[in-house]
Each structure stands twice: as C-alpha cells, then as structure tokens.
Amino acid sequence: MREGGRDDAPALEVDGLSFSYSGKPVLEEVGFRLEAGQFTVLLGPNGAGKTTLFSLITRLYDRRVGTIRVDGFELRRHAVAAHARMGVVFQQPTLDLDLSVRQNLTYHAALHGMGPREARRRAEEQVARVGLGDALKTRVRQLSGGQRRRVEIARGLLHRPRLLLLDEPTVGLDIAARRDLVERVHRLCVEEGVAVLWATHLIDEVYPEDRVVVLDGGKVRASGSVSEILAASGGTSIGEAFDTLTTGPVEVVS
Template identity: 55%
Template sequence: MNALAIENLSHGLGKRKALSDVSLSIGPGSFTVLLGPNGAGKTTLVSLVTGLYNAQHGEIRIFGHSIRRDPMPALASLGVVFEMPTLDLDLTVDENLAYHASLHGLSRHEARKWASTELERLDVAGRRSDKVRSLSGGQRRRVEIARALLHRPRFLIVDEATAGLDVAGRRRLLNHVRSLCVEGLSVLWATHMLDEIEPADQLVVLHQGSVRWNGEARALASDNTLEAAFLQLTGPKG
C-alpha cells in the first residue's frame, strides 16, 4: 500500500489556479523529493495533504485512508515539518515536545521515551531544558524533526525545512531524514534546492501547479546535468 496516493488533484487560491490535475504516489520506505521553484505549488500541495485545506477536486489517500472521508487514521500516520517554524520560542524543548505528545494521546512515559530517542539521534538532547529562543536555526529545525517523529508516524512530510540553514546544517538534517527511510519511514521532501537531490531519489518536479516530471532523478538528468534538465522543464518556452 502506498504511503501517499494523489489522484487528479486541483485547487485554486482565489482566482489563481495553484494546482492543476496533480497525480503522484509515494511507496513505503521511499525518499521522494518534491522539487519546484518558489510559487510552484509545493506548499499548497503540502497544505492539502496535511488537511489544512480541503481540496476542491481530486483524491488524497494516506496508507489507503482518504483525507476527505476518513481523516483521523490518515493524519495519525503523518508527521509534518512545515516551511514556517512552529515551535513556541518561550517554552523549553521538552515543553514543546510534551505538548505535541499530549495532542497525540501519548502517555508521559511514552513521550519521555521517544523524546529522548529522537533528540539524542539529532544531537540536541543537551538542549532539552533550554528555551527554544536560545537555540540556533539548525537546532530548532532538528527539534522540529524530533517533534514530528514523536508519535511514531509512518510518513513524514518536510516542507523547505533547510531554508536559512548553512551548507553543513542542511546536509546534516537531510542525511538524518534519509537514514530514517532505512527504518521503513516514507518521506516527502519539498525543496527548491537542486543540491539536496541524489540520483536514486524519486523526483517529482512541480511547476506552475502541474507535475512536469515524475520518476528517478538520474533518469531526468541522463542526457544532461540535473540543473539543465530542471531549467528546461521550468524555464520560459521559446
């Protein structure tokens, strides 16, 4: 069963068509990159998949559960890191994670156990008693990853999480999320940065609300560089 199945998804924001007849699927344990320039529709797509918006047309299923007709089990399988940071700056790392755990019905024992596990893996366990305000941008993003994984989701969506981080910070965060796929987690990684893509990645190129490529990254760049192939798909015609 696919972690995510999207069929003929269309959505407008006001008079603007944000997405037009988008279809794609993500298999279990796969790392899929959603690539597109700013304004391509990536964040709108993430908002629809996470239930922030109701799609005007089309179908979204997470592990077989329709977002529209069966939202609770669909969203329970999902962990999300949004483009805009959502941690409370005046709470400690532990307090932010405890609040998230309570929303998902985790016991205090489960919350402490999984918080320790994820913060340790992301090398921010030493900051758990500190207010988020005192953390660097990279540390805050790592805490958000830990929070998204706290309730043991099977599918993780990361929307432009590396924006504003330095090269080392971006690479560290990306490598960690990639490693989670080995454990069976499915990942949708939304970005506009070409250097975050590896040849074996499943790649979906979104431009002006439409899917322009869906397949392995190495296949798109087989006759040229990935940058040249991407520009050919998303650049002006003629």
C-alpha cells in the same frame, strides 16, 4: 483496524489533485505516490504550488478536487487515521521558543493522544536520534536554527508516522547546517522506513538514489527516479533537467 487502508498501500498517494484560489488554478491534476522508505524530493521553483500542495495534504484546507490517501486512508473520509500517520515539518518555525525542547515535544505527543510517560520516553528517544540528547531541558530560544529544525524533525517523527512531510526545511540555514539536515533526513528515511516528501527549490539537496517530482506552474512536469528524470528531459544533470522542465511549456511525464 485498517478500514480504509490496504496492506500494500503506498505511504502517500495523490491522484488528480486540483485546487484553485480565487478562480485562479494553483494546482492542476497533480498525481504521484510515495512508498515506505523512499525519499522523494518535490522540486519546484518558488510559486510552483509546493506549499499549497502541503496545505492540502495536511488538510489545512480542503476545497479541492481529487484524492489524497495516506497509508491507504482517504484524507477526507478518514481524517483521524490519515493525520495519525503523517508527521509534518512546516516551512515556518513552529516551536514555542520559551518552552524547553522536552515541553515542545510532549505537547505534540499529547496532540497525538499520548500519555505523559510515553510522551517523555519518545521525546528522549527521538531527540537522541537527531543528536540533541543533552538538550532536552534547553529552551528552544537558545538553540541554533539548524538545531531547531532537528527538534522539529524529532517532533514530526514522535508519533511514528508512515509519512514525513517537510516543506522547504532548509530555508534560512547556513551551508553546513543545511548539508547536515539533508544528510540526516536521508539517513532517517532509510533507518525508520518512513516515506519522506521533501519540498525544495535547491537542486543540490537531491541525492542520486532519490525519487523526484518536478512541480512547476501547479503541474507535475516529471516524476520518477533521478535517472528517469534525466532520460525524460534529455539533460545530463538534475540541474539541467530542472531547467529544461521548469522553463518553457515542455511537458514530460515519465
């Protein structure tokens, strides 16, 4: 069953990952790992390479150097197993607006090989978990931006992945919806024991107990717990640390 994985394998392991786009390096020697139940913030300014990194982890493109393992399964060699273990919330909204919440979710369930009955059951379960239990039959078009994002999170968790990837999920949300989403996903991470990789450039989305990977100019500038990042950068707040780490040529890796 676990031909490529090990029982103690981290949910995500990225090692020596480099990628260039028309000759220009976008990612250089990126490496970090995520354990189950850990909320990791991938923090970086716009253009740091966050979306590229996500596209590589989700295997939308593949011309790269280095290894990516999901739950111990190398992405290239065991694409099926690796994909089955990850849930993704993309930066752009990807729901079918004219279909109902349930139809959107059962479509996704089918893409993971689930039968109709199981799909409906899981859709109900996950939608209730993100607090939209009574919106199953609602057309997505009628939902607010924050609610749509929650549907996408329910979708990402539908096939019970070990790893949930979210690429700047709060873009375009108002302050209240943003705070709600950050709070919810933190809670889900603990409750479900799923490893979360949350990309953002907004410092206030980092909780004190989170782990942080600071990405800038395609390189990992620092990674570790919030206190480790603070120690490495000499800053007193994560905002200050972020400024120190992402401006200038400082390279601190804890």
